[in-house]
Structure formats: structure tokens, C-alpha cells
Amino acid sequence: MIPVPAGPLTDSTGTRISRVPVSPLFWLALSLIAGGMALGSGLGQSLPIAVAAVLMLLGGLPHGAYDIAIARHTLGMGWARATVALLAYIAVALAMIALWAIAPLYALAVFLMLAAIHFGEDWLMIETGLLRVMAGASIICVPAFFRGPEVTALFTTMAGPGAETLQNIAVACTPVALLVNAVGTLQTWRAGHREWATAQTIALITLATTPPQIGFMLYFVFLHAPLHMRGLGTALPDWSPTRIWAYGAIICVITLAAGALIAPGFLSGDIKALSAESFRLLSVVAAPHLLLTTILKQATRGHPHPTSRFSKLGG
Template sequence: MRPAFWPVAAGLLLAVALGAPLGHSMVATLATVLFMVGGLPHGAYDIALLRKAIAPGRRALVLVVGGYVAVALAMAALWLTLPLIALIVFLLIAAVHFGEDWRMVDEPLLRIAAGAAVIAVPAVSHPAEVTALFVAMSDPRSALLVKIIGAAAPVTLLVTGVGLAQAWRGGARTWATAMALCLIVLFVAPPVVGFALFFVFLHAPLHLDRARTVLSDMPRSRWLATGALLSGATIIGWLALRLLAPARIDETLASQAFQLLAAVAVPHLVLSHWLEQRQDLGGQIRGAV
């Protein structure tokens, strides 16, 4: 996490208490830009991490990159053809992926519930705004998803509370405190604003720091260029898709941003999960030796 999390979270809580217009469209636009610029680069190092892990040959690397892009394009195509299914897939992937942040918790179900809490809290506290976002991303039938998420929220939050207690007892007290504070912000602030706080200041830094540790031999200039170029290429690719099928993609910036995140989240989750398993296996082998 970034030290800036604390003043930003405190500032948002103060803004809510003072009645600041955080629900204004301009604020939502700025929050969307923030979580795209500050959050999207955390997946830009997937291929570099893969190369570091297995050192594939040129042909194998081309196949892997091609597969990665193909999965992202398949998810984008799903948004164009079956947007409701794409939204459901996105929510499931998000819950699993955000749950990966809870490495200090051993039980997988606790992790997934904690990841789902990021979605459940705003669905309970701001159902109208979340419904409007879901409908913009898919179709009016997605309003039922908000009701389902809201109905499951008490169980989700109860299990998340258990995860927070485990993280606290396990020594991850800074993370537990920050995550609890973030859930409070997600409850009181507009959904896009609360998500920007979580995505930019809690979720993305974990992955960026892990990637930087593994890729410590990469020069800083190359590190920054990789993040900027691949993130920019992803956004340009999405804009090109809009030109091919403009009528099938909503014009709302926030909905497009979430659709884009969903398209890259699927291959990112698959690859990051595989790399994590490989690292764990390597650690077990080294420990046995």
C-alpha cells in the first residue's frame, strides 16, 4: 500500500462529512481517470514476469503473448455480444483477484469473500448508483445482480470480518486497518470514488511492489516505459474496438473503464495465479532440499 492512502482516505471521509458533492459527474470522471492511470499499469508486467519465471524461447513467448491477447479480446467480444454474461464473469473474476491480496489469510473462501466485499459494500450502500453502472455496462437485467449481491452482503461482510480478525492476529495489522477503513469509505462515498481509493492505493501497489521485487534487475527507465507503453497500448486497443462497434459500447466513461479492466483482468488473473503457484512450488522444493 502507499503512504498516501491514509490522507486520501481521511480526506474522503471528511469530504463526505462536510457534504462535498462527491457524486458530481466531474468527480466520477476524475476518479475514473485516477483508477485507470494509477491502477491499470499493475498488470503491464505480466509478460515480463513470465519471462523471468520460465525464460521461454522466442516462439513460446509469441504463443504465450498471443494467448494472453486472445483471452483479452475474447472478453472484449463477450461485452459486445453477451454483456450480462461478461458482467457476471467480471464480478466473479474481481472477487477472486481482489481476494489474492489477502495472502495472510489461508482459507480460500475467506479470501474470495474479502475480495467480494469491495463489490458488496457499495451495492448495499449505493444500490441506485451501482445499478446505473451495471446497466450502463450491460443491460437492464443486471439490476437483478445488485439485488442478489445486496442479499448476500451480510454473509459476505461477516466472513470478511473473520478475515480481518485473522489478518490482525497474524500480524498484518496495517493491512487489516487500511482495508477496514477502505470498506468504510466504500460504504459512505460514491462507488467509483471508493473503488478508486481501493484500486489505486491498496490493490495495485501490492502487485506493483511484488513485480518490482521479481524484476529488480530491470532498469528503472525500462520499468516505467513498460508500464506506460503497455497501459497506453491497452487503452488504444479499446478505443479501436469502439470504432469497430460504437453502438455496442456505452458512452459513459466509468462503464467503459470497468469494461476495459474486465477485458484485461481475465488473462491477468490466470497468469498471476499460475505464477504464484509456481513460486510457491519453487519455495517448497527449495525448502525440501
């Protein structure tokens, strides 16, 4: 059995707070998806796929938009150090862009590993880091296993020939990933976080039964991202809600404008290209995001700080 840390559940991601929140928008989005399936509207058609691809980009960007602001507050940075941090952040993003241009297959592999690590941060009730990664990897493994042809087509569009090898690796990891996820979900249910455990299970079922863009959008935008956004008030205690939302909107607009320049396929109107570019753009912002939040966790380890809980959220 995977050990659950003793003591009050008060200081980490969803699984250690008094009640793991699930956004009402998750249930609304789930209802719309279920309604579309019941009506036989064809979720695999161009329009639903395009909407999902756009939403996962628009909905995923905000929870990483505050990284430099949080780092500045957490580490007590002046403007000079914050500028250096921003330049380093941009450099990591540019390195990811270069990797996609030079070796797209390796870029896809890096992206999948980053995603597994990042989604594993939602499972901090699991003490072993590798098991957290496997729990996070279930979000990738489930569609790879149950929606194989679609995932292969998506990976091939993103990275070219040879991408099916990565899908095969994800398929091979599926039994272990699902087992770890199931044990973690059971522990979470027993700890009283039943809405979150139910939503996680439903998200996996959706990933198995709908096109990968639809299932990932439901999980990433409506379950994962809101959980990470909850800590903004704690992470930036001197910021008003208006300032938080205005700042996030500006950063997202800048990011999307840059994305339109480096990923013209996003605006091409081609559904395959749109989906591929959405995932690639997410990888470009995920790389510096994960690196910085890892640094913040190390910096605040052993030193309680109002923002330490949020840094553990990875948001």
C-alpha cells in the same frame, strides 16, 4: 475461526510479510475524499466521478502491465514462447471484448467473479479458497448493499436490463462476505499488520458512504494496486527502476490507445458512459491477467523462486 498458517510470515501477499505496507498515497487520497465530504462539495457530481473513473483505469493498469515480462522471467521463456504467451494473452482479452458485445450480462457476471477472486488474493492468510473469494467479494458487496441505486444504475449502463439481478445477488452475499472480511481483518490486526487492517476497514467504509466509483478508486488504485506493485523488483531482478517504469508506461499507453478504439464511450464526455467503459476496460485486462497469474502460481508451486512471492500477489 479461520485458520492462519503457522510459521514465519514471509512469503505471500500483504498478510504474510513482515509488515503489510500501505502507500502514503492512500492516506492522501482518503484525506481529499474526507475533505470533500466535510465541505459538502458533492462527490456524486460529474467532475469527481469522472476523475475517479479515469484514475481507477490509469492506476489499475500498471500492476498488470508486466504480466508477460514476469512470465518470461519466471518460466524461463525464450522469445518464441513469450510471443505465443502474448498472443494467448491478447486472445483472452479479445474473448472478453466479444463477450461484452454478444452477452453483456454474462460479461458483467464474469467480471464480478474475476474481481472477487483477484481481490481474494490479498487475503492469503485465509487458507480456504472459497473464503478468500468471499473476502474479496466484500469490495463488490458493500457498495451493492449500501449504494444500491447507484450500483444498479452503473450495472444497467454496463450490461443493460437484467443487471439488477447481479446486484441483488451481491446484496444477498453481503453478510457472509463482511463476516469473512471482518474475521480476516481481525486476524491480520492480531498478527501485527495494523495499518493494513485499518486501511482495509476504512476502504470498506468509504465504499459504503461514497459513490461506487469513488470508493472503488480509493481501494483499487491506492490500496490494492500498490501492494501488488511492490514485488516488481523481485519479479524482475535484472531490470532497473528506470526500465520498469518506462516499460509500464509504454504498455499502459498502448492499452489506453486500444481502449479508446474499442470503447469510444470512454471519451464521450458522458459520465455514465465513462464509468461503464472504465469498468469494462478493466475487465478486459483482468481476464488474461488473472489467468496468467494463476498459471504462474501453479508453475512455481513447490519450487521456491525469486518471483514466486510476486506471482502470489497477482501483479
